[in-house]
Amino acid sequence: MSVQSRxxxxxxxxxxxxxxxxxxxxxxIQEEEGFISRSSVLKVxxxxxxxxxxxxxxATFYNQFRFEAIGTNHVMVCRGTACHxxxxxxxxxxxxxxxxxxxGQTTRDGMFSIETVACMGACGLAPVISINGEFHAxxxxxxxxxxxxxxxxxxxxxxxx
Ligand code: FES
Numbered sequence: 001m002s003v004q005s006r007x008x009x010x011x012x013x014x015x016x017x018x019x020x021x022x023x024x025x026x027x028x029i030q031e032e033e034g035f036i037s038r039s040s041v042l043k044v045x046x047x048x049x050x051x052x053x054x055x056x057x058x059a060t061f062y063n064q065f066r067f068e069a070i071g072t073n074h075v076m077v078c079r080g081t082a083c084h085x086x087x088x089x090x091x092x093x094x095x096x097x098x099x100x101x102x103x104g105q106t107t108r109d110g111m112f113s114i115e116t117v118a119c120m121g122a123c124g125l126a127p128v129i130s131i132n133g134e135f136h137a138x139x140x141x142x143x144x145x146x147x148x149x150x151x152x153x154x155x156x157x158x159x160x161x
Contacts, residue, residue: 071113080119094141
């Protein structure tokens, strides 16, 4: 089944849903698509009888939703309390600076995306990030910069082959 038909199926499952179902609908769609595409936003708006701007307005309020496909290299920065106390804000700032995007966005070449999470369940190792599911404990802004450079170089040399 194509992604778009799976999105249609999600809406079908909600039947004559009201606006209070907006969040669970968006969660289900994100599960199917990996993000929430423009066409899905339009479909949801039509289904609930509300303007697309309203769907965006509500969805962007919640950090859990993303509107772009994740990149080949997905950087997740923990912004939970333990990680915050240990300096995760500067780690996130470095990721955003080096990649030229904000959390929730994907670089134009599709190579990197950044996401923030509330807690990765590894508070003892704070601050923690994961890149493509691989955890990096006690990360610093400088270490993260190096990791990103390493990935960039690897991707470049792979592309050059
Ligand atoms: S707060 Fe970061 S792992 Fe728990």
